Amino acid sequence: MTVAASNSNHIPNQALKDHTAWMATQEVSEPLRMAGTVINTAEGGEIFAEGDSPDMFYKVISGVVRVCKFLNDGRRQIEAFHVAGEVFGFELGDERLLCAEAIGDCTLISYRRRSVDILAQKNESVNRHLFQFAMQNLAQAQSHSLLLGRRGAAEKVASFLLGWAKHSDRKGILYLAMTRQDIADYLGLTIETVSRSLTQFERNGVIALSSSRQVRILNSEALENLAA
Amino acid sequence: MTVAASNSNHIPNQALKDHTAWMATQEVSEPLRMAGTVINTAEGGEIFAEGDSPDMFYKVISGVVRVCKFLNDGRRQIEAFHVAGEVFGFELGDERLLCAEAIGDCTLISYRRRSVDILAQKNESVNRHLFQFAMQNLAQAQSHSLLLGRRGAAEKVASFLLGWAKHSDRKGILYLAMTRQDIADYLGLTIETVSRSLTQFERNGVIALSSSRQVRILNSEALENLAA
DNA sequence: CGCTTAATTGATCAGGGTCAATCGTGGTGG
DNA sequence: CCACCACGATTGACCCTGATCAATTAAGCG
Numbered sequence: 001m002t003v004a005a006s007n008s009n010h011i012p013n014q015a016l017k018d019h020t021a022w023m024a025t026q027e028v029s030e031p032l033r034m035a036g037t038v039i040n041t042a043e044g045g046e047i048f049a050e051g052d053s054p055d056m057f058y059k060v061i062s063g064v065v066r067v068c069k070f071l072n073d074g075r076r077q078i079e080a081f082h083v084a085g086e087v088f089g090f091e092l093g094d095e096r097l098l099c100a101e102a103i104g105d106c107t108l109i110s111y112r113r114r115s116v117d118i119l120a121q122k123n124e125s126v127n128r129h130l131f132q133f134a135m136q137n138l139a140q141a142q143s144h145s146l147l148l149g150r151r152g153a154a155e156k157v158a159s160f161l162l163g164w165a166k167h168s169d170r171k172g173i174l175y176l177a178m179t180r181q182d183i184a185d186y187l188g189l190t191i192e193t194v195s196r197s198l199t200q201f202e203r204n205g206v207i208a209l210s211s212s213r214q215v216r217i218l219n220s221e222a223l224e225n226l227a228a
Numbered sequence: 229m230t231v232a233a234s235n236s237n238h239i240p241n242q243a244l245k246d247h248t249a250w251m252a253t254q255e256v257s258e259p260l261r262m263a264g265t266v267i268n269t270a271e272g273g274e275i276f277a278e279g280d281s282p283d284m285f286y287k288v289i290s291g292v293v294r295v296c297k298f299l300n301d302g303r304r305q306i307e308a309f310h311v312a313g314e315v316f317g318f319e320l321g322d323e324r325l326l327c328a329e330a331i332g333d334c335t336l337i338s339y340r341r342r343s344v345d346i347l348a349q350k351n352e353s354v355n356r357h358l359f360q361f362a363m364q365n366l367a368q369a370q371s372h373s374l375l376l377g378r379r380g381a382a383e384k385v386a387s388f389l390l391g392w393a394k395h396s397d398r399k400g401i402l403y404l405a406m407t408r409q410d411i412a413d414y415l416g417l418t419i420e421t422v423s424r425s426l427t428q429f430e431r432n433g434v435i436a437l438s439s440s441r442q443v444r445i446l447n448s449e450a451l452e453n454l455a456a
Numbered sequence: 457c458g459c460t461t462a463a464t465t466g467a468t469c470a471g472g473g474t475c476a477a478t479c480g481t482g483g484t485g486g
Numbered sequence: 487c488c489a490c491c492a493c494g495a496t497t498g499a500c501c502c503t504g505a506t507c508a509a510t511t512a513a514g515c516g
Binding site: 407408409419420422423424426427440 | 494495496497
């Protein structure tokens with residue numbers, strides 16, 4: 001119910017060729033890296049599912065991962081998008097409440113919790129890293145709550161663009177890895193509302209949409225005001 | 229800008245008399261307790277503010293704390309309510325984004341991060357506890373996002389009641405420590421909508437409101453269905 | 457080149473927000 | 487002791503944002 005992907009050997013050439021990926025492996029403390037296994041998942045591949053045992057966690061090397069929950073009536077809520085360098089999959093309890101899926105092709109490193117815990121007992125820096133990653137997840141989750149709570153559609157979409165802009169290579173140009181549906185499920189909106197907000201921003205000269213996945217920020221100040 | 233409260237000596241009698249409070253102090257690992265300082269805050273007292281340095285964290289001994297953010301236009305979003313035994317106040321970065329206030333009178337223990345970090349380097353169990361607390365905060369924040377994302381007003385209020393029921397002494401009877409405004413700001417609703425949902429539940433025989441702060445759950449199955 | 461799926465656009469509807477009036481309760485002081 | 491006040495909560499009437507339903511356009515892809 002868990003594995004989704006193709007091969008799973010140690011640090012493939014393909015991953016190391018990619019600069020971002022290389023950076024991501026480097027910033028993990030050396031002993032932690034030893035405990036990990038590289039996995040590749042294809043478009044839409046399931047990394048873990050609701051109900052799985054949370055005995056693994058993961059680090060994104062390349063690609064984007066969505067962590068989400070399906071409600072019993074079919075609605076989907078996306079809790080977070082994770083990009084290169086981020087760690088995800090920490091959960092309390094013995095059954096996961098969330099599931100994780102690859103958006104496009106992804107390369108990840110998976111860590112066995114028990115192994116890392118043992119490492120952590122001996123190695124202070126592993127400990128520090130683990131805590132840091134958990135805190136990053138916490139910060140993300142908190143700012144996501146804030147975003148969903150008391151904000152209008154335009155505010156949500158603007159905030160999302162600004163947030164995503166941080167993960168983009170070239171300044172002012174973002175490549176949306178995810179569909180409108182993904183964005184909608186992340187923001188608690190519908191695809192129609194997301195689309196309307198974007199075209200509204202375009203009409204006002206705040207952004208330009210070269211394609212539906214490629215956004216150029218023309219007036220970041222205006223965008224920040226919209227994000228309120 | 230941070231301190232809100234009256235005295236701050238070591239483990240006052242008053243706190244130890246209270247059974248819940250006693251439990252809460254006991255479950256902290258022994259060496260961690262040494263590093264803490266007891267503080268008491270009155271109704272509405274500020275524990276920390278936005279912009280403060282996050283060099284402290286806190287454990288609730290008795291009372292309820294709300295952690296929240298004020299938006300620039302005056303709207304308020306409550307991120308979490310914390311009750312006896314819970315730890316709060318972890319934040320990344322060097323300025324807090326959130327603030328914390330006492331709901332009613334509270335007794336807390338405050339810990340200096342630096343001191344605890346030093347302890348944690350020597351003592352594995354302190355480490356474990358810290359991580360556990362961070363994870364609890366993460367789990368709370370995630371389930372809060374889920375609650376805010378794609379749910380109707382009735383679903384939100386029902387979920388809130390069920391969640392709060394876990395912190396209540398007698399089974400099926402809950403004492404709401406917070407105002408309707410607090411509940412509304414936690415759920416991303418207005419006081420009017422919260423009120424309407426509650427009276428609707430009462431009309432349908434799901435709950436009874438002996439007073440506006442005291443809720444008796446008459447049909448918990450129905451409530452769970454409402455929470456969807 | 458057509459098929460399939462994603463995205464945009466428009467028209468209508470409803471859930472929840474806003475504004476306003478009333479009720480209830482607890483505290484205070486005459 | 488009770489009248490009064492202040493504040494929180496409830497209730498009602500109306501409105502607006504964003505959801506829903508439906509049609510069209512655009513973009514991949516075999």
